[in-house]
Each structure stands twice: as structure tokens, then as C-alpha cells.
Amino acid sequence: MNVQVPAEKLTAKDFASDQEVRWCPGCGDYAILKAMHKSLADMGVRPENTVFISGIGCSSRFPYYMATYGFHTIHGRAPAIATGLKLSRPELDVWMVTGDGDALSIGGNHLFHALRRNIDINILLFNNEIYGLTKGQYSPTSRVGQRSPSTPMGSVDSPAEACVFALGCNARFVARGIDVQAKELGELFSRARAHKGASFVEIIQNCIVYNDAAFAGFTEKAVAADMQLHVKHGEKMIFGKERNKGLKLNTQTFALDVVTIGENGVTEADILVHDEKNKVIAGLLSGLRPPRFPEVLGVIYCDPAPSYETAVAAQDAAARAKGPGDLDKLMRAGNTWQVT
Amino acid sequence: MNLQADDIRSGAPDGAPVPKSDLDAIVVRFAGDSGDGVQLLGSQFAQETALVGNSLATFPDFPAEIRAPTGTTYGVSAFQINFGSRPVKTAGDQPDVLVALNPAALMVNYKGLRKGGLVILDSGAFKDKDIKRAGFTVDPRTDGTLKEFRVMEIDISAQALEVAKPFGVSQKEALRTKNLWVLGLVSWMYDRELKSTMEYIARKFGAEDPIGKANLAALNAGHAYGETHELSGDVAPVSVPSVKVEPGTYRLVSGAESLAWGLAAGAQLAGLELVLASYPITPSSPILHILARMKQYGVTTFQAEDEIAACCAAIGASYGGKLGVTASSGPGIALKTEAIGLAIGTELPLVVVNTQRGGPSTGLPTKTEQSDLFIAVFGRNADAPMPVIASRSPGDCFDVAIEAVRLATKYMTPVMLLSDGYIANAAEPWLIPSMADYTPFKVAFRKDPEGFHPFVRDEKTLARAWAIPGTPGLMHRIGGIERDYNSGNISYDAANHQKMTDTRAAKINNIADDIPEQSVEIGEAKGKLAVVGWGSTFGPINRAVANMRAKGHDVSHIHIRHIWPLPRNLGALLKSYEKVLIAEMNNGQMLQLLRGQYLVDAKGLLKVSGQPLKISEVEDAIRAQFASV
Numbered sequence: 003m004n005v006q007v008p009a010e011k012l013t014a015k016d017f018a019s020d021q022e023v024r025w026c027p028g029c030g031d032y033a034i035l036k037a038m039h040k041s042l043a044d045m046g047v048r049p050e051n052t053v054f055i056s057g058i059g060c061s062s063r064f065p066y067y068m069a070t071y072g073f074h075t076i077h078g079r080a081p082a083i084a085t086g087l088k089l090s091r092p093e094l095d096v097w098m099v100t101g102d103g104d105a106l107s108i109g110g111n112h113l114f115h116a117l118r119r120n121i122d123i124n125i126l127l128f129n130n131e132i133y134g135l136t137k138g139q140y141s142p143t144s145r146v147g148q149r150s151p152s153t154p155m156g157s158v159d160s161p162a163e164a165c166v167f168a169l170g171c172n173a174r175f176v177a178r179g180i181d182v183q184a185k186e187l188g189e190l191f192s193r194a195r196a197h198k199g200a201s202f203v204e205i206i207q208n209c210i211v212y213n214d215a216a217f218a219g220f221t222e223k224a225v226a227a228d229m230q231l232h233v234k235h236g237e238k239m240i241f242g243k244e245r246n247k248g249l250k251l252n253t254q255t256f257a258l259d260v261v262t263i264g265e266n267g268v269t270e271a272d273i274l275v276h277d278e279k280n281k282v283i284a285g286l287l288s289g290l291r292p293p294r295f296p297e298v299l300g301v302i303y304c305d306p307a308p309s310y311e312t313a314v315a316a317q318d319a320a321a322r323a324k325g326p327g328d329l330d331k332l333m334r335a336g337n338t339w340q341v342t
Numbered sequence: 343m344n345l346q347a348d349d350i351r352s353g354a355p356d357g358a359p360v361p362k363s364d365l366d367a368i369v370v371r372f373a374g375d376s377g378d379g380v381q382l383l384g385s386q387f388a389q390e391t392a393l394v395g396n397s398l399a400t401f402p403d404f405p406a407e408i409r410a411p412t413g414t415t416y417g418v419s420a421f422q423i424n425f426g427s428r429p430v431k432t433a434g435d436q437p438d439v440l441v442a443l444n445p446a447a448l449m450v451n452y453k454g455l456r457k458g459g460l461v462i463l464d465s466g467a468f469k470d471k472d473i474k475r476a477g478f479t480v481d482p483r484t485d486g487t488l489k490e491f492r493v494m495e496i497d498i499s500a501q502a503l504e505v506a507k508p509f510g511v512s513q514k515e516a517l518r519t520k521n522l523w524v525l526g527l528v529s530w531m532y533d534r535e536l537k538s539t540m541e542y543i544a545r546k547f548g549a550e551d552p553i554g555k556a557n558l559a560a561l562n563a564g565h566a567y568g569e570t571h572e573l574s575g576d577v578a579p580v581s582v583p584s585v586k587v588e589p590g591t592y593r594l595v596s597g598a599e600s601l602a603w604g605l606a607a608g609a610q611l612a613g614l615e616l617v618l619a620s621y622p623i624t625p626s627s628p629i630l631h632i633l634a635r636m637k638q639y640g641v642t643t644f645q646a647e648d649e650i651a652a653c654c655a656a657i658g659a660s661y662g663g664k665l666g667v668t669a670s671s672g673p674g675i676a677l678k679t680e681a682i683g684l685a686i687g688t689e690l691p692l693v694v695v696n697t698q699r700g701g702p703s704t705g706l707p708t709k710t711e712q713s714d715l716f717i718a719v720f721g722r723n724a725d726a727p728m729p730v731i732a733s734r735s736p737g738d739c740f741d742v743a744i745e746a747v748r749l750a751t752k753y754m755t756p757v758m759l760l761s762d763g764y765i766a767n768a769a770e771p772w773l774i775p776s777m778a779d780y781t782p783f784k785v786a787f788r789k790d791p792e793g794f795h796p797f798v799r800d801e802k803t804l805a806r807a808w809a810i811p812g813t814p815g816l817m818h819r820i821g822g823i824e825r826d827y828n829s830g831n832i833s834y835d836a837a838n839h840q841k842m843t844d845t846r847a848a849k850i851n852n853i854a855d856d857i858p859e860q861s862v863e864i865g866e867a868k869g870k871l872a873v874v875g876w877g878s879t880f881g882p883i884n885r886a887v888a889n890m891r892a893k894g895h896d897v898s899h900i901h902i903r904h905i906w907p908l909p910r911n912l913g914a915l916l917k918s919y920e921k922v923l924i925a926e927m928n929n930g931q932m933l934q935l936l937r938g939q940y941l942v943d944a945k946g947l948l949k950v951s952g953q954p955l956k957i958s959e960v961e962d963a964i965r966a967q968f969a970s971v
């Protein structure tokens with residue numbers, strides 16, 4: 003390509019497309035979009051080398067609002083399309099935006115395979131525990147009892163847990179953030195992009211129209227400090243207004259307990275240190291659910307392994323090392339005969 | 343009755359003897375248990391036959407079960423070959439010779455044998471329990487079942503065991519050399535060279551492997567058996583003279599091979615790398631296997647988690663600026679339809695190969711059919727036109743694949759390429775093409791930001807600009823939601839949707855100006871009767887029409903390659919005949935299409951048995967057309 007890449011620093015605005023954003027006023031998606039615009043500018047990526055691929059749902063409108071390349075595909079299939087793109091163009095930054103219905107219901111199979119295959123794409127799952135675009139049916143992450151047009155007496159369907167699912171698929175990068183926590187989200191985006199292999203980020207997202215306040219139990223200002231645990235690699239898992247609560251490994255049950263430092267003989271030394279390479283801890287953390295436990299946020303697990311497209315490209319390169327194949331020769335190999 | 347190993351009974355009172363020398367063409371069918379190595383036997387014999395310069399066509403007829411219990415009729419595998427000194431167009435209606443390696447193989451196949459034909463059977467496999475298991479109540483050799491045929495019984499099992507003894511292989515391995523013993527015998531009967539098979543054995547096993555040695559010995563022993571037993575009369579060696587064909591270098595090619603090579607060739611002509619994304623399915627998988635070994639030809643393959651993902655990954659690759667291809671068969675194609683619609687809406691190139699098989703649902707996975715014409719042309723939600731082209735024979739797949747790539751990239755559209763189970767597995771001698779003989783159709787990606795939007799179109803082809811990620815200044819968004827004609831942005835506007843729908847249709851319809859006019863294969867461009875076919879029915883229709891013309895009938899053969907859009911002149915051409923007969927292996931899909939398009943009162947010769955159309959069936963249908971004037 004002959005076009006000179008301008009060296010000037012891009013701002014958040016440069017990553018916003020000229021399209022009018024059409025989410026409901028007050029939707030959590032706005033904050034995520036804004037965080038992404040800023041985050042990409044901060045990371046210094048080039049819009050022409052960045053692609054957003056989405057499925058179907060409110061969240062999947064995301065690519066239209068990015069001044070990058072974008073592909074709004076079909077319901078549930080974004081991981082497969084992103085896989086095809088990344089396989090053929092490994093040098094591109096490929097982001098995938100999906101929702102709880104798109105990723106965990108109709109597209110569950112593709113998400114599973116993208117994660118276990120460990121293809122280098124960044125998967126952002128906006129989890130609002132509802133079908134917004136189709137007007138409010140319960141979703142695979144809705145809690146039991148959720149009333150919706152399709153469950154007037156309350157859902158009796160046991161919910162899927164996004165991060166638990168991702169870990170079960172052998173994802174090598176699993177993280178969780180909240181729509182309105184722009185700074186933390188920005189960090190997660192940057193970590194996800196830096197991670198070579200499939201990165202999975204669950205974003206707790208408020209659907210103000212069909213499932214408002216579904217996460218208030220841990221997002222409301224009044225309870226946030228007590229109900230959110232922001233984990234950091236190498237740091238103690240301490241939370242709470244007073245910074246005196248923490249997670250302790252119960253060696254009897256092999257489960258995590260919420261303990262209070264200074265009570266029942268618990269000292270800071272008893273609090274577990276987060277090790278993002280430890281899959282057992284990641285498994286325990288991702289299964290914690292409010293209100294009994296705090297919502298765990300941050301990078302829950304990160305332990306890179308060779309990515310799929312790299313291995314494919316290596317095989318292709320090895321086969322091509324001796325120069326390009328000659329079809330004329332190939333077709334004439336083996337048993338042939340002359341007719342004169 | 344205890345029969346001698348080399349007992350040959352000349353039985354058929356009314357059957358004509360097998361032609362002895364200077365054969366025009368002869369049809370041999372090998373049949374045995376799926377573990378008997380019948381496919382190898384057949385394909386090696388085909389290879390030997392090709393090398394002596396005969397024209398030939400083969401029909402591998404697989405059982406649906408991979409590991410059916412031995413000795414059962416549903417575990418029977420067969421391989422039919424038709425070879426001769428005149429151009430052979432089909433694998434043959436009726437075998438002249440049937441080799442049955444067990445009673446089940448006899449049970450499944452004897453009824454198809456020509457009266458007076460020769461049955462060679464392995465008497466060593468005709469134990470009471472084998473006979474019962476095959477479904478015979480009494481020994482078919484003794485109750486007149488085979489009275490219309492000539493029967494040669496040889497205890498091939500005993501021969502194979504004996505020959506393999508010195509090599510110390512197990513009894514099981516020894517019995518597995520039966521196929522090569524038969525190959526030796528049949529090669530002697532038809533004067534074929536054993537050299538290519540010997541080379542094959544050496545390649546497969548190496549010089550020192552006892553199993554390889556046993557196989558080689560069996561091959562030679564079968565050959566020697568024919569020679570030393572002086573098989574008299576009508577099974578004496580016959581030579582089939584070579585056929586007069588166009589000069590050049592030839593090879594045997596299967597449809598799957600030439601299709602895979604054609605895709606790679608097409609990508610090369612377009613100046614693109616090829617990404618094949620597929621999911622295993624019978625009978626399409628060989629395309630994946632072949633392309634997986636072609637990485638050095640600019641090919642990347644991806645075995646996806648399912649059919650939908652395969653199609654989507656191919657679309658993702660095309661979006662990235664490669665040639666995305668997905669290959670499957672009926673049920674898999676059904677799963678891909680939503681994604682194909684996305685490629686139609688976003689106007690991305692994509693080649694969808696459909697190796698058709700018997701249906702509906704799982705249907706007959708190993709049998710052939712042409713019943714996916716409707717799903718190819720119409721099988722999507724909404725008005726979603728795409729080009730459809732069909733291959734007529736194994737070798738033809740090469741050119742058809744190139745044409746599919748050309749249309750997909752030139753018109754920014756998915757293209758469906760129809761092959762079928764018969765074409766994919768069958769092999770025929772093929773005049774190997776030279777890449778230099780094909781005109782490249784290099785893709786030019788859009789680079790210029792001036793006046794760009796993703797749906798800016800080429801005035802002539804109506805193809806949209808292909809701008810790929812990574813291109814500075816051309817960042818854009820595409821998607822499944824309707825796009826504005828003038829900007830490519832989302833649009834729910836009524837008039838715009840009408841315009842885009844019309845444009846998508848016009849783009850595909852215009853392809854009719856870019857494809858050859860419909861020609862007539864044999865016969866005049868007007869007259870009493872046209873027999874119209876498409877796809878793998880080419881051989882039987884062509885031969886049947888030639889035969890009927892030789893008998894003085896005014897009948898022509900038209901064979902359609904471009905199914906959608908149809909050639910511009912096809913309607914007028916069909917109307918220039920008094921009668922039109924559509925011969926196809928489905929319940930009347932091309933028939934409906936042509937009646938609908940042209941209001942012609944066409945009639946159908948429709949066959950949906952999982953077996954290829956026979957020459958005699960087409961001849962009968964032609965006769966019936968003339969009788970009903």
C-alpha cells in the first residue's frame with residue numbers, strides 16, 4: 003500500500019463514525035462505546051487496521067458507530083466470521099461485539115470453538131440479562147424468576163454464566179467490567195488487545211428499557227464498594243468501604259469465603275492473593291455471584307498459549323518455504339499418458 | 343454340488359456371449375464386502391486401463407455404513423468401470439462382467455448384469471452361513487438363480503491364503519489380498535499392464551513389508567491363474583483398442599480432484615489466496631482433504647465447528663480480501679443458507695460448492711442425486727438471487743470451478759457450484775489443461791478514497807467496490823441490514839429497499855450477457871425433440887441421443903451449465919423444438935424452472951433412485967416421446 007500513514011495522534015473523536023447512535027437514551031451501551039473510542043485513541047491503534055465484527059442484538063450495532071472497519075453480521079455467527087477474517091488477515095486487530103443472547107444462546111457453539119481454538123480476537127460480551135432488540139424476552143443469562151413477555155410467571159430456566167462458560171471453553175483470557183466504569187473498561191480493552199489469543203471480556207450492561215437496575219445490587223453507588231471486588235494480579239483480594247473485607251480460601255470446602263479482617267482472628271495475611279495465571283482461582287472467582295459474594299471485576303484469568311491463526315500461518319509458511327506451487331506440475335504428477 | 347475352482351459354466355440360453363475381441367466397450371463391476379478393498383481394486387484397474395489408452399468412466403458405489411457387519415448386503419461396496427475404444431460417456435447401464443467376492447455382493451448386483459454376462463465369484467466365500475446372511479434361502483449357484491449368466495467359480499479365498507503363506511502374514515491379512523488377486527486375473531483377461539499397480543504396492547508398503555510382498559504375490563498369482571488355466575472361450579484375454587482422442591497429456595481425474603484444483607486455479611487467475619472453510623460431510627469431504635494438502639498453492643483450509651461456521655468463516659475471509667470458499671452437501675447447504683443471504687446482502691464474493699446427494703434430510707449420503715437445484719436457485723429467505731452453475735463430469739469440474747471464481751469476484755456475489763456424488767467420486771481420463779490457456783481475471787481492490795462508499799458500483803457489472811480492511815482512508819461498515827444505495831449506510835427507506843432489491847436482481851441477471859449462449863451438444867438447433875439435461879446426466883443423455891439419432895430419430899441434446907441466470911437464448915432455443923424432454927435425477931426441478939421461465943410444455947424423465955441415469959432409460963424416454971406424437 004502506497005498511502006502514507008499519517009503520524010499524528012488520533013483522539014477519541016477520530017474513532018467515532020458519522021452515524022447517529024440509535025440506542026435508547028440512557029442505555030449502558032453508550033458508555034461502553036465512549037470508553038472504546040477513548041481507549042483505541044489511547045492505545046494509538048490505526049483505524050484502518052482495526053475491525054469490529056458483531057452479531058445481532060442491541061450491542062451488535064456497535065460497529066456502525068466506529069470509524070474503523072466494521073461488519074454487522076448475523077445472529078450468533080460473529081465468532082465464525084471473525085475467525086475467517088483473522089485467519090486470512092492475522093495482522094488486523096479484530097474485535098467482536100456480542101450480547102448474552104447472541105453469544106450464549108444462538109451462537110454458543112461458535113463462541114465455544116473460538117475460545118478453545120484460541121484465535122486472536124477480542125470478544126466483548128455485553129451482558130444485560132435480557133433480549134433488548136426483540137423487546138424484552140428473558141435471555142440465557144436471566145436469573146430464575148425473571149418476568150418477561152415470554153416468561154409471564156417468571157423464568158424457570160437455569161442461567162448461563164458468561165465467565166464460567168468462557169473458562170470452561172479453555173479461554174486463556176477472561177475478564178469482567180461494568181459499562182459505566184470507563185477507566186477500568188479502558189484498561190480491560192487494552193489488556194484484551196495485548197493478549198495474543200482469544201480474549202473474553204464480559205461487560206455488565208444496563209438495559210434501561212427492559213431490565214433496568216438488574217445489577218443495582220452491586221452497581222449502585224451506595225453498595226458498590228461493598229459489592230465489587232476489583233482483582234489485580236499479585237494483589238490481595240480486598241474490598242469494602244472500609245477495605246476490610248476479603249476472600250479467603252476455605253481449605254475444608256475448597257471454596258472461597260468472604261471474611262472480615264480483624265474479625266474471628268482473620269488478618270490480612272489470610273486474604274488470598276490474585277494470581278491471574280492460576281486457573282483454579284479463576285474458576286472459583288468467576289463463579290462468585292452477588293449478593294452472597296461481591297461481583298468480581300478485572301482480569302480474572304490470563305495465561306497466554308499459542309494462538310490458532312499463528313499455528314495455521316506457520317504451517318502455510320512451512321509448506322510455501324520451497325516457493326509457490328505450480329499447478330501445471332501438480333496436475334501432471336503421478337500416472338499420466340501421452341496421446342499423439 | 344461340489345464345483346471345481348475353475349469350473350466355468352456357459353449357461354445363458356438367450357444371452358449373447360461377451361464380445362471377444364476388439365471390444366467397443368465393456369462394463370465390469372467389482373463387488374464385495376466393504377472390507378474387501380473393492381474400491382482400490384477398481385481404481386487400480388481404472389488406472390491400468392487409462393494407461394493403455396482406453397476411454398473410460400467409473401462409478402464407485404459405496405455402502406452407507408463404514409463398518410457394516412461383514413457379509414451383509416448393506417455392507418456391499420462396488421466399483422463399476424466402463425471402458426472401450428469409442429468415447430465412453432457413462433459408467434455403463436449394465437455390467438457385462440460381475441466379480442462378486444461374497445454372496446451378499448452377488449445378491450445386491452446380479453440382477454443388474456446383462457443377460458449372458460459373466461459372473462466371477464469367490465466360491466471360498468460361499469459357506470452356508472454366508473449365503474443365508476446375504477438373504478438367499480438356497481445356494482444361488484445351484485437353484486437356477488444365475489441361469490441367465492455364465493458363471494466362473496474360483497476359490498479366490500483359498501488362492502489368496504495359499505499365495506500369502508510364505509510371507510508369514512496373518513490369515514486376515516492374507517484374505518485381504520483377494521482384491522489384488524482379482525486385479526491380477528482381470529488384468530490378464532483384458533490385457534492390462536500390472537506395472538502401475540506394482541508401483542502402487544511398492545509405494546504403499548515399501549519393498550520389505552511382508553504384507554506388501556503378499557499383495558504383490560497375489561497380484562501376480564491372479565494374473566498367472568488366468569494364463570495357466572487357459573480360461574477358454576469367452577473369458578479368454580481380450581484387448582480393447584485405444585480410443586481416438588485429442589492429442590495431449592492425459593491422466594485419470596476424479597470430480598473432487600479437478601474441482602479442488604479448479605478452485606485453486608481460479609483463485610490464482612483472480613490473483614487471490616484461497617481460504618476453504620468446510621465441515622466434514624459425505625460426499626463433499628474429499629475437496630477439503632485435497633485442498634488441505636495444497637497450502638503451497640496459496641490455499642489455507644479451516645475445518646470449522648459446523649456448516650454455518652464454515653460458511654461464515656469463508657465470508658470472513660472474503661471480507662478480508664481472500665477468496666472464501668465453502669464446500670458441502672445437501673444438509674450442510676441447508677444450514678448455510680442464512681449466511682449465504684448475508685453474502686448476497688453485503689455483496690461479498692463466495693463460492694459455495696454443493697456436492698449433491700440423496701435426500702431429504704440425511705437421505706442417501708453415499709448416493710447421487712440432483713435434487714438441490716431449487717435450494718441453489720431459490721432456497722433463501724427473501725429475494726436473494728445468486729448465480730448457480732453445474733458441472734457435467736469429473737473433468738469438467740475444473741473449468742466450472744474457475745467460472746465460479748470468476749463470477750464471484752467479478753460480480754461481488756456468492757456463487758453456487760453444483761456437483762454431485764457421482765461426479766465427485768467417479769474418475770475419467772482427462773486432457774490435462776495448461777494454466778497458460780486461461781485468461782487471468784485479476785481482482786483490483788479499491789484503494790482510492792475519492793468518491794468512495796462501500797456500495798459504489800461498477801456501472802456495467804453493478805458490482806460494488808471491494809475495499810478490504812487495512813486500506814487507509816476507506817474505513818466503512820457493512821452488514822445484513824439494508825444499505826442505502828448512495829452511501830452504504832443503514833437504510834430503512836421504502837424506495838431505497840425497492841431500488842436495492844432491483845439492483846441485486848439486475849446484477850445477477852446481467853451475468854447472462856457474460857456467459858456463453860446455450861449451444862446444442864448434438865443434433866440441430868430445432869426439430870422434433872430436444873432432450874435437456876444439466877450436471878452429471880450429461881453422459882447417459884449424450885450417448886442415448888447419439889444412439890437414437892443413429893437410428894434416424896430427429897432428437898437433439900442440450901446441456902445446461904449456467905443454471906442461474908440462464909443463457910439469454912435458451913427460451914427461444916427450447917421453443918424451436920416440437921417437444922422438450924428434461925432428464926434429471928430429481929422430481930422435476932429443472933423441469934419446473936424451465937416451464938416457469940419460458941412457458942414451454944416440457945416433459946420430464948425423472949429418476950430419484952440414488953443411481954445415475956442409464957442410457958437405456960433415456961432411450962426409452964425418447965422412444966416414448968416419439969410414440970406419443
Ligand code: SF4
Pocket residue numbers: 024025026028029030031060061130134135208209210211212
Ligand atoms: S433495549 Fe436496552 S439494551 Fe437495547 S438499546 Fe435500549 S436500553 Fe440498550
